Amino acid sequence: MTSAPETSRPADPRSRLRHAAPVPYWLDRPESPGARPRLTEDTVCDLAVVGGGYTGLWTALLAKRRFPRLDVLLLEQRTCGHAASGRNGGFCSPSLTHGLANGVARWPGETGLLQRLGAANFDAFERDLETYGIDCGFARTGKVTVAATEWQARALTEAAALSARHGEAATLLDGDEVRAYVDSPLWSAGLWSPDYALLDPARLVWGLRRACLEAGVRIAEHTEVQALNTRARGGVRLRTPYAEVRAGKVALATNIYRPLLRRLSLTMVPVYDYALVTEPLTDDQLGSIGWLGDHGITDAGNQFHYLRKTDDRRILFGGYDAIYHYGSRADEHLTQRAETFETLARQFAETFPRLADVNFSHAWGGIIDSTTRFCMFAGTAARGRISYALGFTGLGVGATRYGAQVMLDLLAGRRTEATSPAMIRRPPVPFPPEPVRYLGIQATRHSMAREDEAGVRNLWLRTLDRLGLGFDS
Numbered sequence: 459m460t461s462a463p464e465t466s467r468p469a470d471p472r473s474r475l476r477h478a479a480p481v482p483y484w485l486d487r488p489e490s491p492g493a494r495p496r497l498t499e500d501t502v503c504d505l506a507v508v509g510g511g512y513t514g515l516w517t518a519l520l521a522k523r524r525f526p527r528l529d530v531l532l533l534e535q536r537t538c539g540h541a542a543s544g545r546n547g548g549f550c551s552p553s554l555t556h557g558l559a560n561g562v563a564r565w566p567g568e569t570g571l572l573q574r575l576g577a578a579n580f581d582a583f584e585r586d587l588e589t590y591g592i593d594c595g596f597a598r599t600g601k602v603t604v605a606a607t608e609w610q611a612r613a614l615t616e617a618a619a620l621s622a623r624h625g626e627a628a629t630l631l632d633g634d635e636v637r638a639y640v641d642s643p644l645w646s647a648g649l650w651s652p653d654y655a656l657l658d659p660a661r662l663v664w665g666l667r668r669a670c671l672e673a674g675v676r677i678a679e680h681t682e683v684q685a686l687n688t689r690a691r692g693g694v695r696l697r698t699p700y701a702e703v704r705a706g707k708v709a710l711a712t713n714i715y716r717p718l719l720r721r722l723s724l725t726m727v728p729v730y731d732y733a734l735v736t737e738p739l740t741d742d743q744l745g746s747i748g749w750l751g752d753h754g755i756t757d758a759g760n761q762f763h764y765l766r767k768t769d770d771r772r773i774l775f776g777g778y779d780a781i782y783h784y785g786s787r788a789d790e791h792l793t794q795r796a797e798t799f800e801t802l803a804r805q806f807a808e809t810f811p812r813l814a815d816v817n818f819s820h821a822w823g824g825i826i827d828s829t830t831r832f833c834m835f836a837g838t839a840a841r842g843r844i845s846y847a848l849g850f851t852g853l854g855v856g857a858t859r860y861g862a863q864v865m866l867d868l869l870a871g872r873r874t875e876a877t878s879p880a881m882i883r884r885p886p887v888p889f890p891p892e893p894v895r896y897l898g899i900q901a902t903r904h905s906m907a908r909e910d911e912a913g914v915r916n917l918w919l920r921t922l923d924r925l926g927l928g929f930d931s
Contacts, residue, residue, distance in 0.1 A: 468520035469805035471515055474817045475734075480794050482545045483820040484733040486661035487903055493537050496878065497678035498700045505529040505869075506696055506703055508683045508718065509711035510534030511543035512688035512855065513748035513847055515666035516862035519590070522673040522865065530675045531703065533696070535682035535715070539663030542713055543614065543858075545793075545824030547764045547776055548598070548753055550655040550855045551828065552580035556832040557853065559617060560625055563833055564926060568879050569624055575876065580653075580859040585759045586859070592665030594657045595769060599752040601654040602646040604636060609913030610758035611647040618649055627652050640755055642809050649758075656754050657855070686718050688840035707820045709865045710846035714788060719839050719846070725829060726849050727899065728788045731742075732798045732823040733776025734806065735768065736816050744771065746812040760906035763805065772819065775806045778902065795824035802861070824854050830888040830927045833857070836864045836882050845869045887927055902928070 479486060505521055507514045510532055518532045534540075554576040555561030561572050587596050605611040614630065621628035631639070631648035635750055639648065671677060687695035688707065696703040710718060714728045724782035744750065744767075754778075755765040763777040779798045799821045829835065829849035834857055836847040845868040847861030867874045877883075889895045905918045915923075922928050 461689050470799040471549075471807075472599065473563050474558075474803050474815070475799055475821060476817075476819040478799070478818045478832075480662075481823060482822045482824070483733075483768070484548070484658060485539070485544045485774070486820065487660070490660070491667065494677045494679040496680040497533065497698055497703070497896055498850060500704075501531065501747055502529075502704045503676070503707045505531070505709065506694070506705035506707075506849065507532040507711060508696070509710045509713060509715075510667070510677070510679065511541055511711060511713055512524045512666070512858035513713075513850070513861050514711035515663065515670055516859045517711055517847075517865055518670045518675045518677075519586075519666060519673060520859075520862050521709075522670070522675055523766075526674075526812060530670075532670065532675055532677045533683050533698065533703070534677070534679045538667045538677070539660055541715070542824050542826065545733075545822060546659050546855060547766060548657050548659045548731070548762060548855070549601070549756075549853070550580075550583070550657050551558055551853045551855060552576045552653055553853060554579065554742070554833065554857045554860055556664070558620060558624060559566050560832050560917045562620065562624070563923075565880050568881075571875075572816070572879055572881070573626065575860065575879070576856075577653075579863075580655075580856055581860050583856055584629045584655075585907060587665070590665065590669040592662065592669060592748060593797075593825075594659075594662035594665055596644050596655055596657040596693055597752065598653070598655045599754065600650065600909065601754040601756060602631070602636065602639045602653040603756050603758055604642075604648040605758045606644045613758055614647060614649040615896060637748055639748070643811065645757070646810055648774035650807070654717065654754065655856075656752070658769070659855070674793065683718060686840075686844070688844065694840060694843055706843070708840075708844045709862075710844065710848070711870065712846075712861075713848065713850075713914045716788075719826070719843045719844070721839070722846065722848065724834065725886055726784055726827045727786055727829045727895065729826040730779075730781040730783070730792055730795070730823050731777065731826050731852070732779055732795060732821075733774055734802050734818045735817050735820040736775070736806075736813075738771045739813070739816065740771075741815060743816070747810050749773075759910045761910055762767045763809075773806075773813075775802060775809075777804060778805065779925045782896070782903075785892055786824055786895075793820075793825075794824060798823070806821050828852075829884045830889060831881075832928060833881065835886050836861060836868065836877075837885060838868050842869065842871060887925075 636648040845865040
């Protein structure tokens with residue numbers, strides 16, 4: 459392979475970010491649908507779904523498919539997809555457990571069941587997109603995980619062996635083989651995972667929203683649910699700023715936002731993740747880094763990056779920083795962080811020196827609902843009249859459909875294979891209150907950064923491993 463000349467001096471990161479729009483690339487498009495009217499009159503429904511992201515939309519849609527005559531009302535405090543569902547990188551994993559290794563570490567006796575449930579959900583996810591005509595660019599393009607150090611390469615070797623033991627497709631790549639997928643001076647080894655998909659996050663939201671409306675779901679946007687009254691006769695009362703809802707049952711799909719059940723207050727923390735998108739690139743520019751396929755890329759660090767191409771030939775480059783603010787602050791202004799954007803711009807130039815002068819068109823952040831076990835949990839309250847599925851962390855796009863299925867089964871009082879795993883039956887260990895929570899998370903972030911630098915897992919991280927606890931994005 460002939461190498462193109464490398465740029466000797468990258469442009470200043472701030473200059474390449476000067477014209478970056480401070481909004482998610484996916485949502486910054488004219489085809490974004492107009493908002494539905496807010497709820498202004500008291501109403502009654504069979505099922506109220508709180509939250510208009512992937513989990514809530516899947517729940518409403520699957521509920522109507524199971525029971526077409528069910529009166530389903532979805533309530534969203536802003537607009538559908540405003541939060542994590544419209545801001546993520548568009549990676550769609552078949553795993554329900556934030557990857558095979560995490561599932562094996564936490565539920566070794568149920569690995570086969572969880573893998574099978576994940577694969578079945580992944581297939582059903584794709585079938586449902588076809589059934590409802592949701593054009594979100596879903597494609598099983600595969601993913602390459604790349605290593606920049608010897609210890610990261612060893613970790614990929616271990617991951618390949620684990621995949622082989624559990625029947626998951628994965629192929630180790632040496633340096634030349636990695637360069638056939640993408641050419642960067644940083645990466646010397648890789649792991650090819652073919653059972654992985656990419657999609658357009660916003661188009662998935664908009665497609666699910668349209669399918670819900672066509673199925674007869676009522677959607678009220680700009681309608682925040684402020685409180686639940688579980689002692690109401692005949693159901694649950696939901697208080698909003700302008701009206702009250704009396705619902706037979708309630709499904710909570712609120713991601714990291716203020717929990718409506720006190721028991722959930724310490725189960726998740728808001729982790730801020732950030733991303734950049736470049737201006738559109740030419741064939742020559744993409745050819746200069748050998749990225750000719752449509753696959754996604756992640757690196758093997760604790761503070762990992764994720765990269766993918768868009769339909770209009772941009773590169774999305776995100777990750778690395780996972781920022782937690784004291785007191786679990788969750789404010790919109792925290793989705794803009796200049797120092798992280800500059801760090802990502804520098805790292806992009808280091809990753810692809812031939813593209814060191816490329817400008818960025820969008821820079822944004824979003825909140826990830828992280829749990830101590832890095833994956834979703836579910837449960838019920840109010841004697842089975844309320845269900846919830848939360849805590850999807852960073853690999854939850856595909857798992858949201860499974861979470862919706864679980865919530866509906868729980869509300870129906872059905873014991874199914876989907877509700878049988880321990881990850882559903884047992885909640886995650888809660889985070890401690892402040893200030894211990896903040897100090898513990900900062901110690902973990904510091905230790906993870908040190909491991910990335912030296913390849914040594916220190917006593918703090920080993921202790922968390924033994925306790926089955928952690929912090930991740």
